[in-house]
Amino acid sequence: MSSSERTPDPTRRSERSRRSILSAAFELVSEVGYGKLTIEAIAARAGVGKQTIYRWWPSKGAVVLDAFLARGESEQGEIRLPDTGDIEADLKAVLRPTVEELKDPRYDVPFRALLIEAQTDPTLTAQIVERLLEPQMEATRERLRSARRAGQLAGDADLDVAVELLFGPLYHRWLLRTAPLTERYADTVVELALRALRPAGRD
Amino acid sequence: MSSSERTPDPTRRSERSRRSILSAAFELVSEVGYGKLTIEAIAARAGVGKQTIYRWWPSKGAVVLDAFLARGESEQGEIRLPDTGDIEADLKAVLRPTVEELKDPRYDVPFRALLIEAQTDPTLTAQIVERLLEPQMEATRERLRSARRAGQLAGDADLDVAVELLFGPLYHRWLLRTAPLTERYADTVVELALRALRPAGRD
Amino acid sequence: MSSSERTPDPTRRSERSRRSILSAAFELVSEVGYGKLTIEAIAARAGVGKQTIYRWWPSKGAVVLDAFLARGESEQGEIRLPDTGDIEADLKAVLRPTVEELKDPRYDVPFRALLIEAQTDPTLTAQIVERLLEPQMEATRERLRSARRAGQLAGDADLDVAVELLFGPLYHRWLLRTAPLTERYADTVVELALRALRPAGRD
Amino acid sequence: MSSSERTPDPTRRSERSRRSILSAAFELVSEVGYGKLTIEAIAARAGVGKQTIYRWWPSKGAVVLDAFLARGESEQGEIRLPDTGDIEADLKAVLRPTVEELKDPRYDVPFRALLIEAQTDPTLTAQIVERLLEPQMEATRERLRSARRAGQLAGDADLDVAVELLFGPLYHRWLLRTAPLTERYADTVVELALRALRPAGRD
DNA sequence: TACTAAGCGAGACGGTACGTCACGTCTTTTA
DNA sequence: TAAAAGACGTGACGTACCGTCTCGCTTAGTA
Structure with missing residues (x-):
């Protein structure tokens, strides 16, 4: 009893091909958008057979x-926010770059693409959340x-909700x-969220 | 300066065809999902020529x-929230049904579909916002x-931001x-947003 | 008991439309060839509704x-070959202009077109032979x-065959x-056909 | 100077598909006629993708x-007329079967089809002449x-013209x-053509 | 050092859907 | 009531990609 699934041997995988596929995919998704992105075009741009993509x-x-994750491979490791004691400043220090990224076409286009695909592929949604946003x-x-x-x-502040209160509006x-997405926004x-989350009776 | 685009005469449009196309589209998007929805299938299901879809x-x-908007055609006219004087209760009265809708597959599937398409079609984004969300x-x-x-x-509360503070997290x-989307959420x-928006010094 | 065939009243027919349809058809068949000639294009060029063509x-x-016949409407009436007594010269006098016509694109293109259509429409074949060639x-x-x-x-020469012996090779x-179609040909x-048809024993 | 045309590699061509396409085409042209013959129908009948037809x-x-040529693939090799010494008999031996073929619907229909198409495609005309008639x-x-x-x-008889004198009338x-096409015709x-071609002074 | 077996590039294959074109019919409006 | 205008259902067009499938051709690891 043997499976008919072809399970390729990862040790034989061509690193060269992998890289050029990811580069091609990243470039193309920015150039033509996700909807018009095709496997054939990726293969052609990468100088690779289609099967090599379907295989992996x-x-x-x-x-x-x-492709998207490979871009930020260097910034691996645990992300850690600054803790200056000034919570407002520290949160602004993380939301402002987030806005910057969302406005940068190099991230904007493929990120939208991922969210699109994620809507019809819950596995992918989980992966995006886990590997990209979490x-x-x-x-x-x-x-x-x-x-x-x-x-x-507030001592009873629900931090999961708090995070959504910050990122949701963005x-x-x-x-x-x-409306335009700005650092001012x-x-x-941040300011509004903190007013919501501060201990009662203070302001 | 005149366009060479053929612009069909709307007075000659077949109401019968319009209706059956929208019905077919709505049914199919729920059945097969947006990604696998095809114009050919809509035309076939509606008993209509493809050109009739492309024409309009x-x-x-x-x-x-x-198709999505046609579903709610009855609830035309201005939407007006209740104004009982209790702002918290009134806002909950609108956010809870929104949650219900987002969870209802009859709305969830085509609405995700619309947002997907909107990501590569700014015109559509504007239409969705204007006709559906605004x-x-x-x-x-x-x-x-x-x-x-x-x-x-607060007297200086920015209401545009306030709205995003409410709907963004949802x-x-x-x-x-x-995480699961619930009425409790x-x-x-609503409670958090109101704490953020109340006049300073109160609570 | 009435036929469902729509039989339009010829007395009400618009001569203006008829003429412009035939002109448009003749022009277009020369321009784009018969295969790419469309009723829609004829109607558009003629400034006429499609139904007017389908009606008639x-x-x-x-x-x-x-359209082809309308071109030669002036040369109506009985065609009569010259009879100088010199049969060879007289036949050449008719075959040479035939060659000229076959080479003239104004006749060549639509005439080929007619023969094409005739191959799948025996009624048309008969009409072409009768009105055009006969x-x-x-x-x-x-x-x-x-x-x-x-x-x-020769006294027993079959003149139907004789005619085909003359026109067939052309x-x-x-x-x-x-090979090139020339007057020399x-x-x-003519010369060969006459040798075939002359009385036996002469030359 | 290199063409940008995609020219497929003939060594990879599927013989199986080629055969079934030609069979389907031959069958269909007889069944529905050339005018109503469609690439889609050929592809469907042959169990083949349309692209495979367009590719080749x-x-x-x-x-x-x-398809027409493939029918007679067996009778490959040089055609050679009998040479009994009796030129009249030998020519009749070839023109009679030609008449038979032209009357046989299995050849008549696709052959008319080819001539039709040839009228708007000189390349095809040349191919038909070269591969089929020549x-x-x-x-x-x-x-x-x-x-x-x-x-x-006659020693100066132009054989190209002679051939046309024979086949042209047919x-x-x-x-x-x-008129009906018969063996008698x-x-x-043949008899007339030979009278035209014999040496002068004989009969 | 050869042999085997995998991944590889290439690209032909059977398919599906695309968006366009023209068909022939039908309906509406104008003269 | 014919004619212009043109929307309609239909169906074929020729193209683009899909995902699968062979083909040689490297390129390891085994014999």
Whole structure:
């Protein structure tokens, strides 16, 4: 009894091909958008047979996710927010760069692409959240936890909700383009969120 | 300066075909998902020529948007939130149904579809916001304005941001599936947002 | 009991439309060839509704035949070959202009078109032969009859075959483009045909 | 100077597909006629993707020509007319079967089809002449050459014209359906043609 | 040092859907 | 009531990619 699934041997995998596929995918998704991105074009641009892509990735979205992650491979390791004691300043220091990234076409386009694909592929959603967003959200949560310990936030503040209170409005505006996404907006969101999260009776 | 685009005469348009196309589109997007939805299938299901679709809609997304809007055609007219004087209760009364809708597969699937398409078609984004989201957001804004007049909110509260503070976290959780989307969550968001928006020195 | 066939009233027919349809058809068949000739294009060029064409002609080929015949409307009446007594010269005098016509793109293109359509429409074949070719062939036959009476042809010469012996090689070369179609060739064919048809024992 | 045309690699070509396409084309052209023959139908009948047809043939006509030629693939090799010494009998022996073929619907229909297409595609005309007609015409020419050597034809007889004198009348009658195409007619044409071609002063 | 077996590039294959074109019919408005 | 205008259902066009499948051709690891 043997499986008919072809399970290729990863030790024989061509690192050269892997790299050029990811580069090609990243370039192309920026150039033509996710909807018009094709496996054939990736293969052609990478100088690679189509089969080599189908052998190692289950879907177009998976290739793009890998391509996206490969970009930030250097910034691996745990993300850690600054802890200057000033929670407002520290949060602004993380939301402002987030805004910058969302506005940078090099991230904007493929990130939208990933979210698109994620909508019809829950596996991918989980991967995106886990590998792409969670590190930053966890770091933010950790900084909030520290502030809560310092009595700067209400003792019963739900930090999961707190994080969504911070990032939700940003993504809302980014996704729906209802208004320009600016650093000023990030600051405003931080300030409002903190008013919501501070201990009762203070201000 | 005149366009060479053929612009069909809307007075000759077949209402019968329009309706069956929208119905077919709505059914199919729920059945097969947006990615596998094809113009050919819509035309076939609607008993209509493909050209009739291409004649009146610029893209698949536009058809689905119209199909989506046609569902709620009865609830036309201005949306108006209740104004009981209790701003917290009134906001919960609008966010809870929003959560319900986002969880209802009949809305969830095509709405995700629309957002997907919108990401590569700014025209569509604008239409979605304007025709689908803006009415509700404007109603919310109006209720907040009334509360601000009543001194329940800070006099300088930015109502555009306020709306995003309310809906942003909801969409964030819906889109990224980071946690279950519940009415309890909607309530929490309302409570937090109001703490952020109340006049300083009060609580 | 009434037929469902719509039989339009010819007395109400617009002469203006008829003329512009035939002109448009003739022009277009020369410009784009028969295969790419469309009813829509004829209607558009003629400034006429499509229905007006469908009302009065049963097929594209019929329109083109009419268009072709309308060109030569002036040269109506009986064609008559010269009868100088010199049968060879007289035949050359008719075959040479035939060659000229077959080479003239104004006749070549639509005539090929008609023959094409005729291959799948025996009614049209008959019409073409009768209205277009038969007059010339009959005139030729008449001249041969005169020559036979004068003892220049064998008494038992079959004039139908004789005519085909004259025109067959011309059309063969025109149709298959095996070699250039020239007046010299027409002369040669006449000379050979006459050798075949002369009374036995002479030369 | 290199063409940007994608020219597929013939060594990778699927013989299986080629065969089934030609069979399907041959069957269909007989069943529905050339005008209603579609590439889609050929592909469907052959169990083949449309692209496979477009990859290897430039036009519908080219497919039908190949299909037509494939029928007689067995009778490959040089066609050679019998040379009994009796030129009249030998020519009749070739023109009679030609008449038979032209009357046989299995050949009549696709052959008309080819001639139709050829009228708007000179490349195809050349191919038809070269691959379909030339072998027979060349064999005929060769037999006439032999007769000329034997003094049965005039020493200056132009054999190209001679061939047209033989086949031209046949095709004329076949194409225009002016009269029934019979073996008797073929015989008559041979007899007349030979009278035209014999040395002067004989009979 | 050869042999084997994998991954590789290339690209032909059977398919599906694309967006366009023209068909022939039908309906509406104008003269 | 014919004619212009043109929307309609239909169906084929020729193209683009899909995901699968052979082909030689490297390129290891085994014999």
